[in-house]
Amino acid sequence: MNVLAPSPTKETADLAAPAPPLALLAELTHRCPLQCPYCSNPVELERSGAELDTDTWLRVLREAVGLGVLQVHFSGGEPTVRKDLVELVRHASGLGCYTNLITSGVLLDGARLKDLYDAGLDHVQLSFQDTDVESAERIGNFKGAQARKLELAAQVRELGLPLTVNAVVNRHNLGRLEEMIELALDLDAERLEVAHVQYYGWALKNRAALLPTREQLDQATCIVAQARERLKGRLMIDYVIPDYYAKRPKSCMGGWGRQFLNISPAGKVLPCHAAESITGLVFDQVQDKSLAEIWRSSPAFQAYRGTAWMPETCRTCDRREIDWGGCRCQAFALTGAADAIDPACGLSPHHAEIFELAEREAGAPPPPFVYRRIGGA
Ligand code: SF4
Numbered sequence: 001m002n003v004l005a006p007s008p009t010k011e012t013a014d015l016a017a018p019a020p021p022l023a024l025l026a027e028l029t030h031r032c033p034l035q036c037p038y039c040s041n042p043v044e045l046e047r048s049g050a051e052l053d054t055d056t057w058l059r060v061l062r063e064a065v066g067l068g069v070l071q072v073h074f075s076g077g078e079p080t081v082r083k084d085l086v087e088l089v090r091h092a093s094g095l096g097c098y099t100n101l102i103t104s105g106v107l108l109d110g111a112r113l114k115d116l117y118d119a120g121l122d123h124v125q126l127s128f129q130d131t132d133v134e135s136a137e138r139i140g141n142f143k144g145a146q147a148r149k150l151e152l153a154a155q156v157r158e159l160g161l162p163l164t165v166n167a168v169v170n171r172h173n174l175g176r177l178e179e180m181i182e183l184a185l186d187l188d189a190e191r192l193e194v195a196h197v198q199y200y201g202w203a204l205k206n207r208a209a210l211l212p213t214r215e216q217l218d219q220a221t222c223i224v225a226q227a228r229e230r231l232k233g234r235l236m237i238d239y240v241i242p243d244y245y246a247k248r249p250k251s252c253m254g255g256w257g258r259q260f261l262n263i264s265p266a267g268k269v270l271p272c273h274a275a276e277s278i279t280g281l282v283f284d285q286v287q288d289k290s291l292a293e294i295w296r297s298s299p300a301f302q303a304y305r306g307t308a309w310m311p312e313t314c315r316t317c318d319r320r321e322i323d324w325g326g327c328r329c330q331a332f333a334l335t336g337a338a339d340a341i342d343p344a345c346g347l348s349p350h351h352a353e354i355f356e357l358a359e360r361e362a363g364a365p366p367p368p369f370v371y372r373r374i375g376g377a
């Protein structure tokens with residue numbers, strides 16, 4: 001008797017042949033002169049001796065484009081510490097990619113910026129820790145950073161490169177959000193990213209020092225809404241709220257293993273920049289396998305791709321293909337189980353306790369920062 005195989009569901013099709021990724025975050029290094037307490041790098045930072053060499057990055061970029069990647073975001077740590085950055089940007093640009101540099105700006109001078117521009121760099125995303133110089137330099141633990149950032153922003157715009165100002169907001173700088181918006185306008189930025197700290201890695205260690213109160217958050221949300229209205233067509237403002245005060249989780253990375261991959265300085269291929277915080281997942285390395293093979297069948301990518309892994313509440317929820325169950329790293333950090341409902345979701349059994357914890361920590365005096373540095377955790 002000839003038994004017909006059941007036709008594949010969308011779920012099994014997603015797992016067997018995932019759509020190509022759109023973007024690659026190339027974390028060239030974990031070295032950085034700043035020491036932000038909310039840094040999204042893992043707590044166990046890679047040393048420079050473990051970094052991929054230039055030839056491997058050139059090969060990986062070719063493989064990424066072959067796989068379908070359209071955008072390459074050069075990041076770190078501070079990517080400008082890499083001597084081969086211009087070569088890597090030129091290569092990615094020559095392959096037809098949109099290239100973005102994510103930088104703290106303190107090591108990049110005008111001449112090197114011009115070299116990057118000539119190599120085909122398309123965009124610069126520059127981080128600011130605050131508008132108040134003393135506070136900014138205390139958060140980043142780097143004297144003289146603010147003046148250098150302002151100078152670089154001007155040089156970026158003189159070249160005609162589009163600029164995004166990235167403002168990571170927390171209880172220490174939220175009171176100056178209006179000034180941050182003014183700063184982005186003064187710098188002629190096209191886009192301002194107002195991103196509340198997301199609590200993994202270093203930020204989780206510093207949560208009690210960084211979490212804003214509910215009142216601070218509500219005020220910030222109101223300021224952003226008014227500014228968006230007032231500055232329509234002049235400044236685009238992206239806004240990411242802290243998950244601890246959310247009712248539904250964000251669609252983290254547009255879904256695990258759906259649109260995005262991240263390569264760590266040592267060559268691990270990750271579904272998101274924080275994925276190494278989930279212990280027990282094994283990440284394939286670009287030194288051992290092609291990027292295409294890793295994207296299609298790496299166990300770490302398959303683990304939470306699609307909806308089959310989801311707990312019952314998510315599997316039967318009409319938002320399951322909108323937020324994809326939220327953030328796996330956050331679920332792991334707060335519940336110890338990466339396949340739990342993200343506690344940012346009001347339907348999680350942990351939601352109320354997380355919200356109470358946030359209110360308690362944000363209402364107490366902030367402890368000193370644990371600065372991001374090798375061995376600092
Ligand atoms: S968040 Fe701060 S410490 Fe981390 S890479 Fe960016 S500038 Fe460096």
Ligand code: SF4
Nearest residue numbers: 314317319320325345
């Ligand atoms: S139950 Fe799951 S899918 Fe539904 S909103 Fe919450 S996290 Fe999202």
